[in-house]
Amino acid sequence: MDKTYSQTHDECPACGKTERFFESILKELKGKGLIEPNITQFSFQIMQGVLLDEAKIKALSFQDDLPGFFLIWDFCADCGCQYAVRLERKVAKKKPSLLIPGLNQNVLMNRAQRRRSERENLGNN
Numbered sequence: 324m325d326k327t328y329s330q331t332h333d334e335c336p337a338c339g340k341t342e343r344f345f346e347s348i349l350k351e352l353k354g355k356g357l358i359e360p361n362i363t364q365f366s367f368q369i370m371q372g373v374l375l376d377e378a379k380i381k382a383l384s385f386q387d388d389l390p391g392f393f394l395i396w397d398f399c400a401d402c403g404c405q406y407a408v409r410l411e412r413k414v415a416k417k418k419p420s421l422l423i424p425g426l427n428q429n430v431l432m433n434r435a436q437r438r439r440s441e442r443e444n445l446g447n448n
């Protein structure tokens with residue numbers, strides 16, 4: 324797997340249907356005007372970070388690159404299969420003033436926080 328790995332799945336890999344569980348709820352809430360039209364997924368559907376615990380990260384120098392990831396997930400509304408809508412390999416760069424999320428830590432952020440975090444924590448490489 325190279326450092327530019329990225330995949331987008333527009334349909335369920337198991338049954339080929341395109342309706343997704345959380346996306347359907349999001350559309351319904353948008354239709355009622357309860358969620359901004361530019362929101363494309365719930366924050367809990369987004370995970371990103373590096374797969375290393377905090378102690379190891381603290382021991383690294385600021386120049387070290389770490390393999391990181393970015394994931395948007397959902398369930399197929401037809402068969403219930405959970406799959407990656409978007410999956411990307413990222414390169415995380417440790418910087419003096421930030422916290423890098425560790426293993427098993429879900430990052431729950433709104434869109435603005437996520438964008439800001441991506442700019443600060445993860446650079447494409």
Ligand SMILES: [Zn+2]
Nearest residue numbers: 335338399402
């Ligand atoms: Zn399916």
